[in-house]
Amino acid sequence: MKITDMTAVELAAAIRAGQTTAVEAAEAMLDRIRERDPVYHCYVTVDREGALSQARAVQEKIAAGELGGPLAGVPVAVKDNLCTEGLLTTCASRMLQNFVPTYTAEAVVNLQRAGAVILGKTNMDEFAMGSTTETSAYGATKNPWNPAHVPGGSSGGSAAAVAAGECYYALGSDTGGSIRQPAAYCGMVGMKPTYGTVSRYGLIAYGSSLDQIGPLTKDVTDCAAVLETIASYDKKDSTSIRRQDTDFMSALTEDVKGLRIGIPNDYLKEGLEEEVRAAVLQAAEELARSGAVVERFDLSLAEYAIPAYYTIAAAEASSNLERFDGIKYGYRTKEYAGLHNMYKKSRSEGFGEEVKRRIMLGSFVLSSGYYDAYYLKALRVKALIKQAFDAAFARYDVILGPVAPTTAPKLGESLADPIRMYLGDIYTISVNLAGLPGISLPCGKDRQGLPIGLQLIGDCFQEKKLIRTAYTYEKILQAKQEGYRHEQTI
Amino acid sequence: MSKQYETVIGLEVHVELATKTKIFCGCSTAFGAAPNTQTCPVCTGMPGSLPVLNRQVLEYAIAVGLATNCEITRFAKFDRKNYFYPDNPQNYQISQLYLPICMNGRVEIETKDGGCKTVGIHEIHMEEDAGKLIHDEWEDCSLVDYNRSGVPLIEIVSEPDMRSAEEVIAYLEKLRLLIQYLGASDCKLQEGSMRADVNLSVREVGTTQFGTRTEMKNLNSFKAISRAIAGEAMRQIDLIESGEKVVQETRRWDDVKGESYAMRSKEDAQDYRYFPDPDLVPVAVSDEMLEKIRASQPEFRNEKRKRYKEEFGIPDYDIEIITEYKHMADLFEAAVAICGQPKKVSNWLMGETLRLMKETETDAQDLRFSPEHLAKLIRLVDEKVINGSVAKEVFEVMFEENVDPERYVEEKGLKTVSDEGALRKTIAEVIAANPQSVEDYRNGKEKAIGFLVGQTMKAMKGKADPAAVNRILREACAE
Numbered sequence: 001m002k003i004t005d006m007t008a009v010e011l012a013a014a015i016r017a018g019q020t021t022a023v024e025a026a027e028a029m030l031d032r033i034r035e036r037d038p039v040y041h042c043y044v045t046v047d048r049e050g051a052l053s054q055a056r057a058v059q060e061k062i063a064a065g066e067l068g069g070p071l072a073g074v075p076v077a078v079k080d081n082l083c084t085e086g087l088l089t090t091c092a093s094r095m096l097q098n099f100v101p102t103y104t105a106e107a108v109v110n111l112q113r114a115g116a117v118i119l120g121k122t123n124m125d126e127f128a129m130g131s132t133t134e135t136s137a138y139g140a141t142k143n144p145w146n147p148a149h150v151p152g153g154s155s156g157g158s159a160a161a162v163a164a165g166e167c168y169y170a171l172g173s174d175t176g177g178s179i180r181q182p183a184a185y186c187g188m189v190g191m192k193p194t195y196g197t198v199s200r201y202g203l204i205a206y207g208s209s210l211d212q213i214g215p216l217t218k219d220v221t222d223c224a225a226v227l228e229t230i231a232s233y234d235k236k237d238s239t240s241i242r243r244q245d246t247d248f249m250s251a252l253t254e255d256v257k258g259l260r261i262g263i264p265n266d267y268l269k270e271g272l273e274e275e276v277r278a279a280v281l282q283a284a285e286e287l288a289r290s291g292a293v294v295e296r297f298d299l300s301l302a303e304y305a306i307p308a309y310y311t312i313a314a315a316e317a318s319s320n321l322e323r324f325d326g327i328k329y330g331y332r333t334k335e336y337a338g339l340h341n342m343y344k345k346s347r348s349e350g351f352g353e354e355v356k357r358r359i360m361l362g363s364f365v366l367s368s369g370y371y372d373a374y375y376l377k378a379l380r381v382k383a384l385i386k387q388a389f390d391a392a393f394a395r396y397d398v399i400l401g402p403v404a405p406t407t408a409p410k411l412g413e414s415l416a417d418p419i420r421m422y423l424g425d426i427y428t429i430s431v432n433l434a435g436l437p438g439i440s441l442p443c444g445k446d447r448q449g450l451p452i453g454l455q456l457i458g459d460c461f462q463e464k465k466l467i468r469t470a471y472t473y474e475k476i477l478q479a480k481q482e483g484y485r486h487e488q489t490i
Numbered sequence: 491m492s493k494q495y496e497t498v499i500g501l502e503v504h505v506e507l508a509t510k511t512k513i514f515c516g517c518s519t520a521f522g523a524a525p526n527t528q529t530c531p532v533c534t535g536m537p538g539s540l541p542v543l544n545r546q547v548l549e550y551a552i553a554v555g556l557a558t559n560c561e562i563t564r565f566a567k568f569d570r571k572n573y574f575y576p577d578n579p580q581n582y583q584i585s586q587l588y589l590p591i592c593m594n595g596r597v598e599i600e601t602k603d604g605g606c607k608t609v610g611i612h613e614i615h616m617e618e619d620a621g622k623l624i625h626d627e628w629e630d631c632s633l634v635d636y637n638r639s640g641v642p643l644i645e646i647v648s649e650p651d652m653r654s655a656e657e658v659i660a661y662l663e664k665l666r667l668l669i670q671y672l673g674a675s676d677c678k679l680q681e682g683s684m685r686a687d688v689n690l691s692v693r694e695v696g697t698t699q700f701g702t703r704t705e706m707k708n709l710n711s712f713k714a715i716s717r718a719i720a721g722e723a724m725r726q727i728d729l730i731e732s733g734e735k736v737v738q739e740t741r742r743w744d745d746v747k748g749e750s751y752a753m754r755s756k757e758d759a760q761d762y763r764y765f766p767d768p769d770l771v772p773v774a775v776s777d778e779m780l781e782k783i784r785a786s787q788p789e790f791r792n793e794k795r796k797r798y799k800e801e802f803g804i805p806d807y808d809i810e811i812i813t814e815y816k817h818m819a820d821l822f823e824a825a826v827a828i829c830g831q832p833k834k835v836s837n838w839l840m841g842e843t844l845r846l847m848k849e850t851e852t853d854a855q856d857l858r859f860s861p862e863h864l865a866k867l868i869r870l871v872d873e874k875v876i877n878g879s880v881a882k883e884v885f886e887v888m889f890e891e892n893v894d895p896e897r898y899v900e901e902k903g904l905k906t907v908s909d910e911g912a913l914r915k916t917i918a919e920v921i922a923a924n925p926q927s928v929e930d931y932r933n934g935k936e937k938a939i940g941f942l943v944g945q946t947m948k949a950m951k952g953k954a955d956p957a958a959v960n961r962i963l964r965e966a967c968a969e
Contacts, residue, residue, distance in 0.1 A: 082538075083537065083538040089537075091537075096537070099537070101531075101536070101537070101538070102531065102536075103531055103536075103538075103539075105538060200540060201538065201539070201540050202538040202539075203538055204537040204538045205537075205538070205769075207768075208768035208769050209768035235542065236540060236542060237540050237542075238540065238541070238542050238543065238769060238770050238771050239768075239769070239771060315765060316765075316768055318572075318763075319570050319572055319582055319763070319765070322572060322574065322580060322581035322582055323535045323536075323537065323579065323580045323581055324537075325574065325576075325581055327576050327634070328534065328535065328536075328579060329536075339576070343574055363763060366572075366763035366764075366765050367761050367763055368761050368763075371763075371764075371765070375765060
């Protein structure tokens with residue numbers, strides 16, 4: 001097998017076995033990037049020199065037996081909202097066009113300790129606000145399955161980089177579906193862990209109470225390996241949780257006998273494309289055939305998730321993004337008359353349309369006289385949604401449904417109608433509101449050849465059930481389609 | 491002025507807590523470092539950084555709340571107060587609005603007539619301080635120092651229960667004393683570790699409704715507070731008398747000019763868009779934690795007063811002065827514990843210490859000498875190693891540099907000359923040199939002996955036991 005066709009875990013094994021080296025792998029990826037990135041534009045920044053020197057250092061440690069985990073020596077791409085010391089971190093915004101952090105996000109530090117080689121920083125929707133990666137100030141990313149289509153977002157650069165074979169795996173962040181939806185559009189595996197599992201230190205916040213970092217990978221095994229590596233308790237993040245059960249690779253078993261799977265009727269209603277619906281129900285049937293008990297049920301409140309999410313996320317974003325003022329770092333307007341004018345011009349010029357829209361929305365829902373009617377009400381809805389999930393998980397181990405109502409739309413279709421774009425998040429955002437883990441994995445393709453995503457949702461801390469179910473389904477799919485690989489090769 | 495007016499005052503007091511590190515990061519809070527050397531990504535608002543609460547801040551805030559009879563909120567939250575200003579690196583301040591840590595407290599203050607009055611505490615909340623802006627007029631630019639950014643504060647908000655500047659000062663003194671006794675802050679108005687904003691309105695005596703209030707800032711001494719209260723009350727009364735309305739606004743007091751001017755009115759008040767900070771988890775105060783803090787509350791002034799009277803039998807006046815500052819009371823108790831002579835320790839504090847404090851403008855909390863050294867000094871006098879006037883000399887050096895009196899006396903050769911032969915020899919010389927004074931003494935002029943004692947002490951460079959000098963001189967003159 002060519003090393004470029006390997007998964008992350010396969011590559012690490014080959015490096016350990018001496019069949020290849022971390023340096024060869026890094027060089028292969030850098031060649032791929034040189035070849036393909038002009039078409040797909042997955043990266044904002046490629047760190048050639050840095051990647052090669054990291055690869056050499058890691059290879060030495062592997063040779064010396066100091067490093068040997070499932071990701072040692074494997075090249076990775078990191079979403080550009082995760083701070084990397086000495087490496088440009090832009091959030092795909094003009095506002096941070098010159099921002100070089102002096103610290104590295106904890107999740108990335110965890111990868112580095114495990115011997116990861118960072119290739120560069122991936123494109124995204126500006127400040128993670130968007131579902132298509134078209135709001136990036138540095139141009140849109142294209143879907144490797146069809147460059148006329150979007151890769152999804154906001155972690156579109158990460159998903160597309162994995163799909164285009166421009167890295168072995170990538171990190172993304174998920175506030176309302178930003179890992180799972182691009183994973184679905186690009187035919188990859190993406191997971192948002194339980195809130196608090198991965199430290200947010202060094203993740204440039206969008207909606208702090210909803211943001212989680214997670215993996216985008218070629219298969220479920222890589223997903224478990226990456227999650228196991230990045231999950232950690234971190235004193236620097238007050239919302240970080242001390243967990244003992246982060247040995248996620250132990251859940252890579254084919255066994256769904258007696259597993260109770262619930263499909264919310266709410267997730268199959270109008271708006272859902274027929275092909276997506278059929279593929280998701282087909283997947284459920286396959287799992288049932290393998291011994292899972294599959295039932296339909298009413299989750300309720302699903303239609304309130306979108307307004308509640310956009311109220312809470314925008315409110316937090318409006319405050320989180322206040323620090324970008326042109327005073328200490330980042331973009332500052334050239335000419336201004338006084339402090340107020342400097343703020344106004346720097347922020348007007350530094351932020352894009354979608355970011356400004358959400359800052360205005362968030363400022364409005366927090367303003368005096370509207371706080372109770374919007375923000376507090378949204379928090380109550382959030383609590384009720386959590387209750388609805390609690391009730392569901394009393395009956396089911398896993399909730400199954402689509403990731404998004406459609407497959408990847410064409411470039412330019414979504415931005416014209418932001419409300420429609422927001423509605424596309426309907427199946428993913430409840431998971432963030434309730435702090436639950438969710439995984440997205442491929443379950444077929446539509447007529448156009450675009451991937452369809454299957455979403456599995458678990459109760460808090462039940463990632464292992466998701467990994468077990470996803471792994472079982474992946475094996476079923478691979479048996480059906482001989483030689484099935486998630487990666488698109490052009 | 492035909493009508494009788496009453497001034498209604500409430501206070502917002504900010505107190506900088508004496509923690510070693512900042513409220514949400516590990517940076518030092520030490521004062522006076524070079525600009526931006528005590529900073530990190532958290533207190534400079536760098537993207538991706540996250541706040542983590544310093545538990546000591548919470549413990550201090552709860553301790554102050556208990557000392558002011560507050561209810562402690564068992565599930566408190568932090569909120570963001572959003573406003574743009576360069577000294578505020580995130581452009582929001584982390585504070586508490588919806589669920590502050592302490593609520594509904596009260597303190598007793600003493601009034602002028604010796605009576606007692608209760609001032610209600612509306613709430614106490616925790617928050618972070620901002621950085622410091624320096625305007626460089628020469629270069630026409632502004633610079634920011636974030637060393638102070640993230641220094642922990644508590645804000646103590648009183649009810650509008652005070653009616654005069656005297657009551658305001660009694661209230662502030664009471665808070666200062668409680669907080670200093672707790673060790674939660676040094677509470678120095680001049681240095682800004684205690685800052686008070688005065689909310690003031692006036693109304694006709696007998697009415698129950700409040701008038702329109704103004705908030706006054708920039709008050710950095712008790713005197714400035716008194717003057718600002720008098721000035722603002724007069725200004726409001728004048729407005730009302732001339733048929734105008736008081737405008738609800740924030741005013742800045744200029745103590746040099748003795749007047750205030752408007753900073754911003756209620757109309758341009760900003761909408762701070764407060765909401766719970768999603769980066770911080772709610773603060774749950776457990777029974778154990780509360781009990782631990784309650785149990786470690788120190789003995790406050792009133793209890794000390796009572797105990798000092800019973801245990802040490804020193805005068806009420808001394809007790810008042812010694813217990814006014816925790817540091818002084820600690821010094822006293824520690825020195826007494828060593829030497830067992832409360833009256834003598836008290837005398838040193840009431841006499842030389844107060845005199846030197848006044849002379850050198852030193853605050854009681856900045857006294858440098860240790861109780862061990864004071865106790866040693868007392869012992870040196872008791873054992874007649876040095877005499878009283880040498881002791882005062884030594885004490886002055888102790889006051890300045892906290893020297894060990896024993897070593898100092900040794901090094902400087904200040905020990906009393908106990909060799910009576912040497913003393914007799916000197917006295918013989920003094921008598922020979924001053925026949926007139928000896929004559930005067932013999933003729934009954936008691937004063938003359940004082941002169942001769944002085945001459946002898948001078949000749950002995952002060953290192954003689956004055957009692958012995960006196961006795962031998964009298965014997966010698968009588969011969």
